[in-house]
Amino acid sequence: MSVNLNAAPSAPAANASLEPLKVACASCNLRELCLPVGLNSGELQKLDGLVAQRRTVPRGEHLFHNGERFEALYAVRTGFFKTCVGSEDGRDQVTGFQMAGELLGLDGISSDRHSCDAVALEDSSVCVIPYAQLEGLSREFSVLQHQFHKIMSREIVRDHGVMLLLGNMRAEERLAAFLLNLTQRLHARGFSSSSLVLRMTREEIGSYLGLKLETVSRTFSRFQDEGLMEVKQRQLRILDLAGLQALVNNSPC
Amino acid sequence: MSVNLNAAPSAPAANASLEPLKVACASCNLRELCLPVGLNSGELQKLDGLVAQRRTVPRGEHLFHNGERFEALYAVRTGFFKTCVGSEDGRDQVTGFQMAGELLGLDGISSDRHSCDAVALEDSSVCVIPYAQLEGLSREFSVLQHQFHKIMSREIVRDHGVMLLLGNMRAEERLAAFLLNLTQRLHARGFSSSSLVLRMTREEIGSYLGLKLETVSRTFSRFQDEGLMEVKQRQLRILDLAGLQALVNNSPC
DNA sequence: CGGGATATTGAATCCCGTCAAACGTAGTGG
DNA sequence: CCACTACGTTTGACGGGATTCAATATCCCG
Known part of the structure; x- marks a missing residue:
């Protein structure tokens, strides 16, 4: 659907x-x-x-x-x-x-x-x-001008966030951060923030996150085993939002 | 202070x-x-x-x-x-x-x-x-406006390039790409494109490239052993530009 | 229904990170 | 001027997380 x-x-x-x-x-x-x-x-x-x-x-x-x-x-x-x-x-x-x-x-x-x-x-x-x-x-x-500049600037800020993700985070953190970002944006558009359909393949997720598709798949499975979410192919449901957020924020060191 | x-x-x-x-x-x-x-x-x-x-x-x-x-x-x-x-x-x-x-x-x-x-x-x-x-x-x-937009856009394009680097490249390729970019920008400002002083520490280079400082240091040493460059602390001299470029362009696979 | 794309899972490998030690350099103050 | 210290760098040994290779399973579309 x-x-x-x-x-x-x-x-x-x-x-x-x-x-x-x-x-x-x-x-x-x-x-x-x-x-x-x-x-x-x-x-x-x-x-x-x-x-x-x-x-x-x-x-x-x-x-x-x-x-x-x-x-x-x-x-x-x-x-x-x-x-x-x-x-x-x-x-x-x-x-x-x-x-x-x-x-x-x-x-x-x-x-x-x-x-x-x-x-x-x-x-x-x-x-x-x-x-x-x-x-x-x-x-x-000037309002349009400023809004346009804000949009470009926002893209730059987003890119810097992705650099942080690619440069510093481990697979679990990357995937958790990705999912949180996705659900947040969907939520802002009036969709459920816990249930979503992945529009992209594991390979595309992996490419975005600097991981191989097998790693994405394995990490999804691990998240599922840990009760953080349910994944079945493209259908995904988040069960433990706080758990995911903790993954992103807590340094592994 | x-x-x-x-x-x-x-x-x-x-x-x-x-x-x-x-x-x-x-x-x-x-x-x-x-x-x-x-x-x-x-x-x-x-x-x-x-x-x-x-x-x-x-x-x-x-x-x-x-x-x-x-x-x-x-x-x-x-x-x-x-x-x-x-x-x-x-x-x-x-x-x-x-x-x-x-x-x-x-x-x-x-x-x-x-x-x-x-x-x-x-x-x-x-x-x-x-x-x-x-x-x-x-x-x-409008000329100023357009130039400003170009500068913002250029930053976005650069960031995408860094994502490619962080997501797909191995340590050697990252460092080679980094050095080529640096020398090219220095050259555009009238400096030598083969000899330069690194203004940043190994750790800062590593942070930019998603590597640890030890990896940066080791990779520099390897480049030196292979005759690609001379590095002594912050002083760097490129000996084989084509060799470096080949590292970036040739897929390792 | 069948076939190609997509996804899952396992085993082996490897690149990079981690930990640790030693060295070099620069800056400070006795 | 040199000892002293702090910081940055180099190098080695080891371990681990992600990739690679491979086999199987599942889904989706025509």
Whole structure:
């Protein structure tokens, strides 16, 4: 049973990947998590004029590719994405998982080209935010400007947290921290904070956390044995939140 | 000895940590690496009006602390910094090393508080860029706005690269990548790209790379044995650049 | 229903961390 | 100037946590 928030309002069209149809930011239930935070109604209207296009991305498809020309940011409306970077040799690293209300493509600003791949992990839809126009509008509205800067800064802070995780934590702590982060974000979107469906494979979790898929699987099993949670494939239920938090906070030394 | 942040701007006092003295952005030799990239002379002048203050930070002192109120960004003028984040338990992680022309404090925008510590690794000086005023000016000048966005985006891209390093690479590759990055940035600033002085300890390198100081030391020794470089304490000279690059690019598998 | 992708589990291996000792360097003050 | 100390670095031996290789189980989609 997939999470189905904000299904397209009608969309009778064939399943083209572009939809002219649109939900105004003003009436979008993600507005408090997304770019429009703090805008008044006039500003919201202007922003709406800019976000004219929506795009759906079927599961497994790319929203954009590494190296592609950067022209727009994308706000996740429904669904779930991963972003990953790759090195010259085949290795690649998942750099993040994005859910409703989160922005994709910020990495592209630096060089006018996307520097990672964005892939939908379930059928998804995004709002297309042409970047040049966003810069223009954020010169007009300082609230929008500030909110945009906050979003970029937040991404930097998040990345630093991931570095801490990758550099200092052991497998159990990494996985616990990951799950707590996931449930917290889901909770902020109105979902249960104890029961969730993993949208990604063990391998993708492992890539994000700097672990091999076998280690992720084994650690899940151990958590289950210890009564911290129930895992069955992608279905996960947290039984002992405090126990998980303790794992993250308590130094092993 | 606590950091003397933001004393009154007048304060002609002896060698306080604040200097009213100032070098115009227009005549700063870092201008092509820093915020002013692409500005015309009128715009440069406006920016100069904003960057009214310089601050010196002695080796070992903090430029800012985690949790402190965020009010300004800092552009490194001379010297060398590290930034680090810490978890509730004592562990901390170096998230970056900053040299001349690079910006510090971007993490603070997200929550109006700094979310990391910035520490000078040698006697350093920075330009203070009051953030509210920078937002104002970047609403006037789209070139400044865009350059600022590029800098933030570049930080995100860099962080993703570090994630790849921490998540996928082995000790040798991490250290090789680190050294190549360091020499490349030094080269861009007119220094030799083969000979350098490490401004940080083995422990700080290790923290950045997710390794223990002993591993860093051992790996340096191995590189030396293999004729890739000469290391003597902080003094380092690269003998086989191609060899180092090969280490980073060639998958071990 | 069947087949490919995904997940679980075990056993062996290895890279890095840990612990410990010794050395070198820099800074201080007698 | 040199002894003294604190700090950073090097190196060795050992252990452990994660990876690797491999076999099996399970799920999902057409």
